[in-house]
Amino acid sequence: MAPNLQHVFPAVHLFGVLVLLLCPSCMCDCGIFPSIAHGSYEDVSSFLSFTTVVQYKCDDGYALVGEEKITCRSSRWSSPAPQCQALCLKPEIEDGTVSVDKDQYVDSENVTVQCDPGYSVVGSPNIICSENGTWYPDVPKCEWEIHTDCEQVLEGRKLMQCLPSPEDVKMALEVYKLSLEIERLELDLKLSTS
Known part of the structure; x- marks a missing residue:
């Protein structure tokens, strides 16, 4: 055996023994x-x-x-x-919330849309994050419930959305109240003259 190989052989032999000790299956x-x-x-x-x-x-x-x-x-x-x-972004729901509030949801995760009081869900309230990163079915909307006996409340709500400041709303409501009193006076006058 060459002198250089005699020095290398013990090192290779030692490495082989270490491999067998640390990995007995040789795999x-x-x-x-x-x-x-x-x-x-x-x-x-x-x-x-x-x-x-x-x-x-x-x-x-x-x-x-x-x-x-x-x-x-x-x-x-x-x-x-x-x-x-896949990731789905938090659904944007105006006038409502989701049952699990996070910024992102993963594939197959589902949430339930809940509307604020006075609003109702239009569409499916249960939505699922799909594998293409979109909500299925489409994200529903929350719409204001219109009751036949609440027309004046609805009109007042529309008025508040149209006017820029609380002072304008207050003045408009006073004018509206005055117009209702005038209507009642005119009706009383008609009934008394009949």
Whole structure:
């Protein structure tokens, strides 16, 4: 044996013994890295490590559900690969709220739309975040309920939406009140002269 090889051989022999001790099955590798839809992975294992570490990340518009990093030890992954689920933005509901208040929701998550008092849901109150990042069915609306015996309240509400300041609203209501009194006086006058 050449003199240089005599020095290298013990080091190679020692490395082989370490591999057998740390990985008795001689299968330190888990083989193929688990891939994920709508995302990617990277081998982030440290040099001279006897474990394989894979780190996952999702494409824009998707959220990682599960472990960000998984490790291969003794030919087994520490956990299943994560999933990348589509994200839906919080539905905009004027005059209403949603049952679960968050900025973003993941695929298959559902919420219920609840309208403020005096408003009713137009459309389906239960909506689900779909895998393309939209709500299904469409986000409903909350519309003002019109009751036949509440026409004056509705008129007052419209008046308040049209006028720019509380002082203008107060003055308009006084004028409206005065017009109702005049109508009543005219009706009393007609009844008394009949």
